[in-house]
Amino acid sequence: MRRPSLLLTAVTGLAFGLVGCGDMSSVSAPSTTPPPILYSGQPSEALLQKMRVAPTAVAYSGVRRVEQSWQVGVTVYSTSYREEVSSDGQGRVALQGLELIAPTLPPRREELWHMLQESRDGFLFRYRDFRIHDVAQMCVNYSPIATGVRTRVAGRECEELVFALRHGAAFTYNLAVDRESGLVMRCEQVATDGHVMGKVEFESLELNPQFAPDFPWDESSNQEQPLPESRSLRVAALGFRPRLPEGDGGRFLLVESTIVRSPEPDGGGEIPWAKSTLTDGIEVVFVLHGGDDSSLLSEDVMRVAPSVGPWNHVEGTLAGERFMALGRASADELLDLIASTLK
Amino acid sequence: MKPQAHFDCNAFRVAALDRAALSEHACAECERWVGRLALREGLLRTLPRMVAPSELEGLSEREFQSEGRRARAVRALESLARVEAGDEFDRAVEALASGTGPQFSARAPSVLERLVAEDLANPVKARVARQFEGLPRLVAPMVLEQRVARELAKPRAERKLATRAWLSVAAAAIALLSLAPQAFERRGAPSDLQSARGARPFRVERLESTRDLSPSARAWFETVSSGLLEQNNI
Numbered sequence: 001m002r003r004p005s006l007l008l009t010a011v012t013g014l015a016f017g018l019v020g021c022g023d024m025s026s027v028s029a030p031s032t033t034p035p036p037i038l039y040s041g042q043p044s045e046a047l048l049q050k051m052r053v054a055p056t057a058v059a060y061s062g063v064r065r066v067e068q069s070w071q072v073g074v075t076v077y078s079t080s081y082r083e084e085v086s087s088d089g090q091g092r093v094a095l096q097g098l099e100l101i102a103p104t105l106p107p108r109r110e111e112l113w114h115m116l117q118e119s120r121d122g123f124l125f126r127y128r129d130f131r132i133h134d135v136a137q138m139c140v141n142y143s144p145i146a147t148g149v150r151t152r153v154a155g156r157e158c159e160e161l162v163f164a165l166r167h168g169a170a171f172t173y174n175l176a177v178d179r180e181s182g183l184v185m186r187c188e189q190v191a192t193d194g195h196v197m198g199k200v201e202f203e204s205l206e207l208n209p210q211f212a213p214d215f216p217w218d219e220s221s222n223q224e225q226p227l228p229e230s231r232s233l234r235v236a237a238l239g240f241r242p243r244l245p246e247g248d249g250g251r252f253l254l255v256e257s258t259i260v261r262s263p264e265p266d267g268g269g270e271i272p273w274a275k276s277t278l279t280d281g282i283e284v285v286f287v288l289h290g291g292d293d294s295s296l297l298s299e300d301v302m303r304v305a306p307s308v309g310p311w312n313h314v315e316g317t318l319a320g321e322r323f324m325a326l327g328r329a330s331a332d333e334l335l336d337l338i339a340s341t342l343k
Numbered sequence: 344m345k346p347q348a349h350f351d352c353n354a355f356r357v358a359a360l361d362r363a364a365l366s367e368h369a370c371a372e373c374e375r376w377v378g379r380l381a382l383r384e385g386l387l388r389t390l391p392r393m394v395a396p397s398e399l400e401g402l403s404e405r406e407f408q409s410e411g412r413r414a415r416a417v418r419a420l421e422s423l424a425r426v427e428a429g430d431e432f433d434r435a436v437e438a439l440a441s442g443t444g445p446q447f448s449a450r451a452p453s454v455l456e457r458l459v460a461e462d463l464a465n466p467v468k469a470r471v472a473r474q475f476e477g478l479p480r481l482v483a484p485m486v487l488e489q490r491v492a493r494e495l496a497k498p499r500a501e502r503k504l505a506t507r508a509w510l511s512v513a514a515a516a517i518a519l520l521s522l523a524p525q526a527f528e529r530r531g532a533p534s535d536l537q538s539a540r541g542a543r544p545f546r547v548e549r550l551e552s553t554r555d556l557s558p559s560a561r562a563w564f565e566t567v568s569s570g571l572l573e574q575n576n577i
Binding site for chain 1: 382386551553557563564565571575
């Protein structure tokens with residue numbers, strides 16, 4: 001759920017005041033004509049707003065090459081594939097794996113990869129790629145820099161931007177952004193040691209394409225429901241009082257809370273979870289609270305999974321209740337978000 | 344296919360199921376078979392988990408309870424066919440009843456009776472005693488014996504003073520521990536073993552291998568990584 005608009009305005013003002021992005025005391029809707037982008041050290045607000053909505057507000061179809069070079073334990077694993085990404089500009093999107101370039105798999109396993117990739121398309125579209133989810137919060141946490149370099153990617157004239165976290169160690173994003181549409185045409189995710197962990201780049205792009213009536217748009221399948229405002233309705237819907245993380249004052253801002261359900265580990269039914277979605281403006285993390293956990297010991301313990309590339313996952317039991325947090329943030333930050341639910 | 348080759352293929356496929364000796368056998372057909380095996384395994388993993396009927400759990404539980412076991416035993420006994428005793432057995436029983444047959448010892452050895460009585464009186468004590476009675480007794484080191492001897496040789500007042508000093512130190516330590524538990528908890532957390540986060544401290548366990556991931560964590564990583572774990576068998 002969104003915060004009150006007064007608070008948002010205050011945060012917005014503070015954010016832009018901090019980064020000195022010019023006259024950005026109020027967040028305006030993206031204009032239809034692109035503003036002139038000159039080298040000023042920082043991207044214009046109009047471009048940032050355009051980038052925020054472009055993935056779903058622009059009608060386009062294109063082929064992208066995705067490369068990942070992720071460390072798991074002491075080993076670095078590389079994956080590379082091509083995919084087709086489409087949007088009708090009205091909120092419908094589609095992501096389809098076209099070709100697995102590396103690693104080389106036997107034909108049947110590659111078929112299986114295509115099937116599984118199809119089931120992941122909605123999540124990957126929303127959370128894998130670089131995306132500005134909240135401009136004000138992004139300006140609080142990141143230093144966006146326009147390098148002044150212009151480049152062409154898939155025939156589109158692009159502005160090079162760099163996004164680095166203001167405080168703490170995290171990734172740096174090197175972007176090439178289409179000046180006209182605001183689409184991120186190329187994105188490199190660079191680790192603190194300079195290692196390029198991921199790269200997503202358009203090889204071709206068509207704006208305003210004609211889509212067939214039976215085009216396979218992504219359909220959400222996790223059946224999330226909004227968490228009711230009323231405490232009694234929340235308890236009635238979940239069976240327990242949900243604990244939500246406090247994002248105030250920290251890197252992450254609570255965006256919405258929903259109810260999701262997962263199968264019981266023993267397959268005997270479903271566990272309802274209160275799912276909180278938070279963002280620092282770019283990265284998104286999820287904190288889930290699953291109520292009483294009678295199947296485990298009552299000891300307060302959280303288990304931190306080994307990082308898989310930039311992603312982390314923690315889960316465990318606190319005060320006899322299930323908790324889980326996951327996202328492209330450090331395990332310590334995920335643990336802090338869970339701890340904040342108990343304050 | 345030659346009979347010998349067929350035998351080799353079968354042996355190889357049994358070994359392949361056990362994930363052993365895969366490289367010792369090179370046969371194109373078997374390689375295809377292993378490929379199909381991996382595919383089938385992957386497809387099986389994607390199948391939805393079948394849920395047993397809810398009443399099955401209750402029935403299973405009742406069956407394993409003592410009442411259920413007794414009822415099951417009665418049912419099993421009732422289902423047995425009656426076995427007729429032979430003539431020889433009948434004659435032996437009749438002889439015993441009339442006191443004309445051979446005499447049997449009807450008493451258990453006294454040691455057995457004593458052990459059973461101990462077990463019934465205090466089962467835990469009896470078990471512990473039985474476990475420890477066979478262990479060899481250790482002798483204290485000579486150095487320790489000499490220190491005790493020196494201590495006992497001191498005048499009584501001096502010994503008392505030393506004891507008081509130790510008691511004071513112990514009391515101070517206990518007071519410190521009870522007054523500032525939080526401070527000790529935080530100082531004692533140089534690593535992630537004990538973490539004092541927010542209002543409720545909790546322990547943090549860091550898993551070393553992706554093999555230890557929970558099903559939910561594995562599913563999450565598979566999604567965000569486009570199947571990296573499965574592709575690389577990690």
